[in-house]
Amino acid sequence: MPESSHIVFFDTTLRDGEQSPGCTMHPAEKLRMAHQLAALGVDVLEAGFAIASKGDSDSIREIAREVRGPRITSLARCKREDIEAAAKAVEPAGSSRIHVFLASSDLHLEAKLRITRTQALEQVAESVKLARSYTEDVEFSTEDGTRSDPDFLVKMIAIAVQAGASTINIPDTVGYTTPAEYTALFRMVRERVAGSEDVIYSTHCHDDLGMAVANSLAGIEGGARQVECTINGIGERAGNAALEEIAAALMVRRDKFPYTNHIVMTELYPTSQMLSELISFGCSPNKAVVGANAFAHESGIHQHGMLANPLTYEIMTPESVGANATNLVLGKHSGRRVLEQRLSELGYPLTRDQLDTVYHRFTELADRKKLIYDQDLLGLFVHDKAPTLTH
Numbered sequence: 001m002p003e004s005s006h007i008v009f010f011d012t013t014l015r016d017g018e019q020s021p022g023c024t025m026h027p028a029e030k031l032r033m034a035h036q037l038a039a040l041g042v043d044v045l046e047a048g049f050a051i052a053s054k055g056d057s058d059s060i061r062e063i064a065r066e067v068r069g070p071r072i073t074s075l076a077r078c079k080r081e082d083i084e085a086a087a088k089a090v091e092p093a094g095s096s097r098i099h100v101f102l103a104s105s106d107l108h109l110e111a112k113l114r115i116t117r118t119q120a121l122e123q124v125a126e127s128v129k130l131a132r133s134y135t136e137d138v139e140f141s142t143e144d145g146t147r148s149d150p151d152f153l154v155k156m157i158a159i160a161v162q163a164g165a166s167t168i169n170i171p172d173t174v175g176y177t178t179p180a181e182y183t184a185l186f187r188m189v190r191e192r193v194a195g196s197e198d199v200i201y202s203t204h205c206h207d208d209l210g211m212a213v214a215n216s217l218a219g220i221e222g223g224a225r226q227v228e229c230t231i232n233g234i235g236e237r238a239g240n241a242a243l244e245e246i247a248a249a250l251m252v253r254r255d256k257f258p259y260t261n262h263i264v265m266t267e268l269y270p271t272s273q274m275l276s277e278l279i280s281f282g283c284s285p286n287k288a289v290v291g292a293n294a295f296a297h298e299s300g301i302h303q304h305g306m307l308a309n310p311l312t313y314e315i316m317t318p319e320s321v322g323a324n325a326t327n328l329v330l331g332k333h334s335g336r337r338v339l340e341q342r343l344s345e346l347g348y349p350l351t352r353d354q355l356d357t358v359y360h361r362f363t364e365l366a367d368r369k370k371l372i373y374d375q376d377l378l379g380l381f382v383h384d385k386a387p388t389l390t391h
């Protein structure tokens with residue numbers, strides 16, 4: 001079975017992300033974000049869930065009209081009115097997709113939808129066909145796919161492919177799977193579903209157990225060639241797989257993942273920053289790739305290494321993801337070398353004896369304060385009479 005060497009980035013910041021607590025955006029904000037996602041180079045942009053509200057469908061339509069580059073898509077349940085609303089919303093787009101989904105797990109079919117497996121399969125066939133009557137590009141998702149009976153999952157996917165879906169997404173809707181299990185699931189499905197060689201399989205992972213990015217990469221290993229993800233990993237509950245982390249992993253570990261993609265890496269940090277401004281929270285400082293501390297070093301041993309050669313403690317440069325330069329933070333774990341460098345940058349080149357004195361005062365101060373600012377460093381000189389320390 002020939003494997004594509006290109007990874008499609010499907011961004012759902014404006015759908016799965018936006019529907020989570022604290023992430024609501026106004027249409028103008030969604031449009032601004034959509035333009036930025038286009039600059040970032042996402043291939044598919046899920047702009048919303050058209051049937052959810054008039055506001056949502058108007059917003060998708062505006063994005064479809066204004067934003068060029070990514071394929072614009074709307075989510076739709078296996079219902080005629082959903083698919084019609086999605087088709088209408090994405091209609092002005094340069095290129096569009098309709099994304100239809102139905103649960104494949106017995107738990108969801110019985111408890112939520114109250115339909116039988118047979119009814120579910122009928123709905124999939126009808127809905128994918130209806131979506132295909134509006135557009136060539138139809139994606140089908142098996143909601144709760146990772147908790148479904150494998151035989152039934154294969155049956156449902158085969159029916160969706162037969163009905164004309166060209167992308168098949170197997171979501172880990174509740175963040176339940178593990179990397180090895182997810183790899184095996186894609187291998188099994190690709191092997192058993194007829195026509196799989198003409199289909200792009202997709203991951204959609206949630207972070208309930210902190211494995212969303214690892215699982216997405218595991219999906220790629222199993223043959224998936226589309227990843228669904230969000231900026232800063234926002235999304236339902238613990239969030240979706242973070243786009244910036246997947247993109248960085250593919251860049252840093254090209255030896256493991258020799259695939260191409262369209263992401264403009266230097267737009268990662270600006271995109272993350274924009275999202276933080278638009279929603280009600282930013283990401284935690286220790287967030288991978290885009291967090292404030294992602295390229296900050298405080299301990300003396302690490303700072304010494306960084307000054308000698310940044311590769312000692314950084315696997316990628318901050319510049320490569322569009323972030324500000326490496327930040328050597330001065331704190332109680334810092335050594336003389338970085339203190340000497342910072343003071344020299346501030347215009348205070350020190351002799352060895354002077355450095356000893358100032359370093360001693362610095363460690364006393366650092367024991368009392370969590371963060372040391374440049375003004376604090378200058379304050380170390382205030383009661384020092386040595387004229388050589390003036391500049």
Ligand code: MN
Nearest residue numbers: 016173204236
């Ligand atoms: Mn989701």
